[in-house]
Amino acid sequence: MTDASASVDVSGGAGATPRRHRLRAAGTYLGLTPFAIYVLLFLAIPTVLAVSTGFFTEDGALTFDNIVGLFAPNVLAAFGSSFFVSAVTAVLGAIIGALVCYALLGLRADGAVRSFIDSASSVLAQFGGVMLAFAFIAAIGGQGLITVWLRDTFGLDIFANGNWLYQVPGLLPVYLYFQVPLMVITFMPAMQGLKLTWAEANATLGGTRLTYWVRIAAPVLAPSFFGSLLLLFANAFSSYATAAALISQGAQIVPLQIRAALVSETVLGRENMAGALALGMVVVMVVVMWGYSVLQSRTSRWQR
Amino acid sequence: MNVGTEPGKVTRVVILSVVGIIFALPILAMVEFTFRDGLSGGHTLDHWTGLFSEDAARTYRGLFQAIGNSFVLAAVTVGIVIVILLPTMILVHLQFPRLRRVLEFICIIPITVPAIVLVVGLAPVYSVVVKLFGSGTWTLAFAYGITVLPYAYRAIQSNLDAVDVRTLSEAARTLSAGWLRVLWLVLLPNLRRGVLAAAFISVAVVLGEFTIASILNRRNLQTALLQVTQSDPWVAMIFALLALLLAFVLLLSIGRLGRDRRTS
Numbered sequence: 001m002t003d004a005s006a007s008v009d010v011s012g013g014a015g016a017t018p019r020r021h022r023l024r025a026a027g028t029y030l031g032l033t034p035f036a037i038y039v040l041l042f043l044a045i046p047t048v049l050a051v052s053t054g055f056f057t058e059d060g061a062l063t064f065d066n067i068v069g070l071f072a073p074n075v076l077a078a079f080g081s082s083f084f085v086s087a088v089t090a091v092l093g094a095i096i097g098a099l100v101c102y103a104l105l106g107l108r109a110d111g112a113v114r115s116f117i118d119s120a121s122s123v124l125a126q127f128g129g130v131m132l133a134f135a136f137i138a139a140i141g142g143q144g145l146i147t148v149w150l151r152d153t154f155g156l157d158i159f160a161n162g163n164w165l166y167q168v169p170g171l172l173p174v175y176l177y178f179q180v181p182l183m184v185i186t187f188m189p190a191m192q193g194l195k196l197t198w199a200e201a202n203a204t205l206g207g208t209r210l211t212y213w214v215r216i217a218a219p220v221l222a223p224s225f226f227g228s229l230l231l232l233f234a235n236a237f238s239s240y241a242t243a244a245a246l247i248s249q250g251a252q253i254v255p256l257q258i259r260a261a262l263v264s265e266t267v268l269g270r271e272n273m274a275g276a277l278a279l280g281m282v283v284v285m286v287v288v289m290w291g292y293s294v295l296q297s298r299t300s301r302w303q304r
Numbered sequence: 305m306n307v308g309t310e311p312g313k314v315t316r317v318v319i320l321s322v323v324g325i326i327f328a329l330p331i332l333a334m335v336e337f338t339f340r341d342g343l344s345g346g347h348t349l350d351h352w353t354g355l356f357s358e359d360a361a362r363t364y365r366g367l368f369q370a371i372g373n374s375f376v377l378a379a380v381t382v383g384i385v386i387v388i389l390l391p392t393m394i395l396v397h398l399q400f401p402r403l404r405r406v407l408e409f410i411c412i413i414p415i416t417v418p419a420i421v422l423v424v425g426l427a428p429v430y431s432v433v434v435k436l437f438g439s440g441t442w443t444l445a446f447a448y449g450i451t452v453l454p455y456a457y458r459a460i461q462s463n464l465d466a467v468d469v470r471t472l473s474e475a476a477r478t479l480s481a482g483w484l485r486v487l488w489l490v491l492l493p494n495l496r497r498g499v500l501a502a503a504f505i506s507v508a509v510v511l512g513e514f515t516i517a518s519i520l521n522r523r524n525l526q527t528a529l530l531q532v533t534q535s536d537p538w539v540a541m542i543f544a545l546l547a548l549l550l551a552f553v554l555l556l557s558i559g560r561l562g563r564d565r566r567t568s
Contacts, residue, residue: 028395028399028400031391031392031395031399032392032395032396032400032403034387034388034391034392035388035389035391035392038384038388038446038449039410039450041429041446042426042429042446042447042449042450043410043413043414043417043422043450043453045425045429046422046423046424046425046426046429047413047417047421047422047425048425049424049425049428049429050417050421050422050423050424050425051421051425053424053425096323099319099323100319100320100323102311102319103311103315103316103319103320104316104320105309105310105311106309106310106311106316107316113320115559117320118559119552119555119556119559120327122555122558122559123548123551123552123555123556124327126508126509126512126551126555127512127548127551128512129512129513129514129526130514130526130529130530130544131512131526131529131544131547131548132330134334134529134533134540134541134544135330135331135333135334135544136330138330138333138334138336138337138541139329139330139333139334144333145329145332145333145336145337146329146333177327177330180323180327194309196309199309212309217309234415234416238418238419238420238421239418240418240419240420240514240515241514241515241518241526244514244515244518245514245530255418255420258420258421258424259420259519262423262424262427262519263519271424271427274424275424277424278420278421278424278425281418281420281421282416282417282421285416285417285418285421286416289415289416
C-alpha cells in the first residue's frame, strides 16, 4: 500500500480497515525514529558522556579522584567566582530590567517605542560571545572610546587599579549587557498581566499608589520576578564565549576551567577532570532551572 | 484615568533614555573603532575601503572562508530543523498529543545542559563523526541542531497552536490527498510563519556560535574573528558589526512575522 508507506512521515485521520489501521499505527511510530535517533546521538549520549567521564580515569577504571578534585582550592575559587558573577549580574539585571518593564507600562503594545524595545531586547539578549567582548573593548578597553573620553575630559583613569576588564570584575558590566534585555523579555508578560481592575479596586477602597504596588502588584509579580532572576543566574552561569574572548589567560570561572582541562596539553588525563567540572555545572543548572520552572508555574496563574 | 499603575511621563522618559543611552554606547564605540587610524587618535576610512581593495580576497582569505563555513553551517542546521524537528512536531501534534510534554521537555534540555558542558561529551562523539563524514566543518551542524532546539521548538509550536492543524489535515485527507500532499500543500503553507521564524533564529544563533567550534577546533565566523583580532582588530570589528547587523535584521523580521499574524 503506497498510502501506508507514505504515512511513515506523518499520519492521521481514520483508518479504513483494522489491518490498515495497525499498519498505519506502526508507520506513525516509525515517523518518530529520525528525531529520536538524532537526539540520542547528539544530545543524550554527549550529555551522559560529559557528566560520567569524571568518574573514570584515562584508562577507563572507576575513580573518585576527579570528583575530589572539584574541591581543590582553585576549582572552588572558580565556582565561587562563577556564583559571584552570576548572582551580581542576575540581581542587577533583574532590577534594571524590571524598571524598564515598569517604564513600558501604559505604552501601546504595537506602538513604535514598544516594538523597538521588544526587538532590540531579543537581539541583545542573544548578543553574547566574541562580538560582545569586542564592543566592550572598544568602549571601555585600554584605548576605548569611553575610557579615553573620561581620561581626557575629567582626568579619570578607570584602570587606575589595574586592567580589571580582562579579569572577573570585567565580566560584570559585559554580562549585564545581555542580562537586562533577557529580563525585559521574560518579565514583561507578567507586568502586562497586571489588571487595571485591581488598581481601580485599590483606588475605590481608598488605597494609594504605594499600597497598590506594595500590597497588590508586588505579591502577584514576586514569583515571576524571582523566576526570571533564576533564569538570569542560569544564563550567566552557563555562558562561556564572552568570558573566553575577554579572559585569554587563566581559568577564573568554571566554564574557563573546563576549557583549561580540555585543551591542556601539558597535563594528561585532564579530560576526565573536564567531566567532573561538567557534572558540577549540570548539578547547579538543574537546581536553578527546577526552581525557575516551579516559580514559572505559579506565575502563569495570574496571566490568564 | 490613571489609578497609579502606570509611570508618569517624566519617570518613563528618564528610565528609558538613561538605559537606552548606556546600551547604545558600546555599539557606537564599535562603529567609532572601525574608523580609527591606528593608535594615532585620528580617523580614517581605510579599514572599510580596504575590504573592497584588490588584495582583500587574499589578505582576508581565512576570514572569508570562515564566513562561508558559518553560512554552510547555518544552512545545514536549518535543514535539520525542517527535515527532523518539524515533521516530528507535526506528528506528535496530530497523533501523539500525550507525547507533547515529553517532546517539549527534550527540546528545553539544551538550556539546562549548556554548550560548554555538552562539548565535553561531544568531543568523543565527534571522533566517530569524523570517521564517518570526514572532518569538514559542516558536521558541526549536527551539534548546532541541538543548540537551536529550544528556540526552533518555541517558534514552530506557537504557530502549531494557532492553526487548527487537525481539521486542516482531516479535510485534505477527506478530499483524498495523500500524506505528502497534505504536508506540502496544506500544512507547510499554514505553518510558514513558524517555520520561517525558527529558521531565522537558528541562523542568528549559528552565526553567533563560538563555544563548540572553538573547543572542537573548527573554524567558523566567531573563532576566526577572535583570531583576526590579533593581527587586524579593525577588520575583526567591522565583521563583528556586520554580523550583529545581520542578526538584528533576522530577529527584527521575526518580530514582523509575529505582528502580521496578530493583525491578519
